[in-house]
Ligand code: FES
């Protein structure tokens with residue numbers, strides 16, 4: 024039996040009919056067409072599906088859509104504003120933190136949460152903050168560089 | 180050195196903003212109107228005969244549109260290797276037997292993934308379970324179960340391409356049970372070589388099967404237009420033209436009726452070049468039903484059924500002189516290629532081909548045997564044979580150096596090849612930065628200071644230098660040590676479609692569009708190729724747009740495997756841009772009424788060198804071309820062959836023929852810390868010096884090397900496919916331990932700019948090589964730190980502890 028829920032995604036309210044077993048990831052990708060959030064494993068083990076629910080990072084493949092009824096969700100599609108890249112996005116592009124780009128959306132949201140809660144993280148804290156996000160391409164070096172550049176307010 | 184304005188710079192990648200905003204479309208993101216979803220039923224047995232399949236209940240399930248089994252498509256056969264000697268042995272769906280757990284048995288198309296999944300459970304398959312073999316040792320025993328018994332009909336792909344030699348069936352030459360391929364190569368006089376040696380060692384090394392772990396799962400979308408008989412495909416692929424060829428042959432469609440269209444690929448690392456059953460089934464079902472069909476594998480299927488790195492056993496015997504000169508080397512390799520040949524025939528060739536350019540070995544014998552077992556299929560993975568063979572050779576070199584009391588760095592420098600060397604197959608090292616790379620990498624980990632120098636020396640009769648004092652940490656729980664290894668890689672080779680071509684179209688505003696069939700997997704080829712075109716045209720990177728990765732819109736391309744992207748496709752792009760520029764200058768010369776030779780160009784202006792005020796902007800010259808030359812808007816084209824000087828294809832079995840026109844080289848050194856209480860090894864520092872000729876884009880080159888280092892470190896320390904009687908036990912990111920952010924060592928990477936004369940602006944391979952050196956570098960560093968040798972990867976805490984205790 025489908026249930027009607029309300030999701031505020033990137034500030035926009037959506038009424039969606041979801042079945043009880045549907046995950047937030049499925050609803051974002053399939054019902055709302057927001058395919059920027061990626062499915063790398065569907066088992067909560069890669070972080071590609073990371074979104075922020077009420078400001079906190081979650082693996083959206085592990086979250087049932089019904090459980091986020093009424094909550095606010097931030098996805099990669101909401102990170103840039105009015106066609107302007109978020110400083111983290113800009114830094115990822117500039118520092119070469121993106122290769123295939125499949126981990127990038129989740130990585131950026133994990134980084135956003137970090138900097139909002141710990142504006143001046145150490146290198147170790149940056150690494151720990153993205154430990155749940157697997158990147159096979161970059162070896163993490165440039166991702167860490169990009170996040171610390173933003174934290175240190177480097178001119179991008 | 181030439182001054183460049185676009186190449187050589189660390190410019191941001193052109194696909195960056197698209198990927199940073201989530202707008203980049205990957206195959207898994209595609210959704211077409213009326214699209215159906217496919218699922219595959221897989222074998223639960225490692226080896227069994229199919230007695231019967233009853234799919235009637237599945238077909239009746241509401242929402243199911245079609246069920247297909249091997250019977251429907253029994254004539255179809257393909258494989259990554261398909262030559263007269265090694266005919267393709269894979270079928271999209273099993274016909275007579277299943278040969279590994281995960282082998283494809285039936286496919287379903289339904290209105291949703293859930294319905295397709297439910298239908299799979301309703302298909303009844305009756306199997307007769309057969310005895311199975313799970314290691315090469317078991318499989319080659321006389322009397323072991325025969326995994327492939329049938330003779331195969333039809334022509335091979337290499338015959339279709341007109342590229343096949345006269346070779347007969349390999350089974351006439353290789354009388355080993357379940358052998359799937361054999362390479363045998365020798366030069367010099369091996370017996371005489373060993374007689375000259377002052378010291379000889381014989382060792383055995385083993386490497387684990389590993390997973391690619393590209394973050395995007397494998398997927399395919401097929402959409403057949405029954406009216407025009409045309410098939411559109413979106414695939415997870417590293418080579419759109421190779422997949423087009425194989426699929427058009429398998430589907431019996433004219434090649435021009437199959438179009439592979441562009442979508443981004445979320446990482447590949449070698450694991451997306453084979454044609455997979457789900458791709459064939461998507462296409463076949465779409466043709467049968469006249470509707471788009473999508474297959475997306477789940478992570479467990481990706482781990483199990485989309486290829487792994489070959490686990491390899493290397494027996495190696497090496498003879499050296501007192502001064503460390505290698506005089507003889509005898510190598511025997513066994514590779515387990517799983518239930519089908521996969522790239523078995525290639526990997527046993529490449530264990531030679533990716534390694535012999537490194538040390539000068541006058542007397543050499545190599546034999547590589549690939550063996551069928553009832554394990555998952557093995558295929559190309561970043562380095563493809565190089566990590567395995569380099570682990571063995573450089574682990575042993577380190578042991579030899581300890582035996583005779585030499586510094587391994589010294590010993591490497593004594594034996595490496597140099598610029599100008601001609602390899603035994605005839606390949607010429609036009610450039611070779613090995614010496615500089617070894618010096619750079621070893622200094623990068625403070626070699627002289629960091630080394631503890633545990634020496635063995637026992638029983639060699641050679642006087643051994645006394646071990647220098649350790650770092651003063653003896654007796655402490657954490658010990659550090661350093662190790663080094665070297666590796667090499669092709670820059671493209673003669674494999675279908677054997678060449679790359681490119682087109683450059685100029686626009687009225689002085690900008691250009693580059694058409695290339697290369698495929699962006701994360702390696703940055705769109706950006707580097709656009710840089711090559713921009714540099715050659717004398718315009719900025721922002722002036723280039725790209726049409727890429729589409730078999731209909733772009734000319735052929737070698738594909739993004741065998742590391743030919745920079746050299747082969749790069750050259751084609753450079754030639755295409757030069758052709759366009761030539762045409763542009765000709766028009767300008769006409770307008771300015773001078774000879775072409777008198778012209779210069781800069782900042783999108785063409786000027787007379789003697790009188791720079793006399794000039795014309797690119798845009799105007801391009802417009803003028805349209806008016807003056809019957810509307811010719813200037814389109815430049817260029818092409819470049821995988822190995823321009825040869826028509827000879829390398830023989831996998833005998834190692835003859837020319838392999839590549841430029842070898843990439845790297846040296847990798849690491850400093851590790853071993854916890855003697857737990858056996859855990861951490862890489863603290865990793866220094867890689869890669870001779871990539873010339874970095875077309877510094878940031879991208881660094882990124883490639885850093886990714887290789889991370890993958891190599893994972894494979895050295897923790898990554899391992901765990902199988903028990905053919906059943907994969909760790910098919911998830913939780914249980915297959917690949918590096919996470921906090922594992923990242925301090926990395927130092929640098930390039931040796933050797934300026935390859937065959938490469939565009941001097942560039943050659945960079946994306947694959949530097950996985951391979953990490954394995955032996957880590958093993959050697961562990962030895963340096965705690966005095967024990969680990970002969971197999973991964974170097975787990977258990978192995979280190981038991982060696983420390985033993
Ligand atoms: S897709 Fe959710 S953690 Fe991997």
Ligand code: FES
Nearest residue numbers: 123126158159160
């Ligand atoms: S960029 Fe490919 S997985 Fe991170």
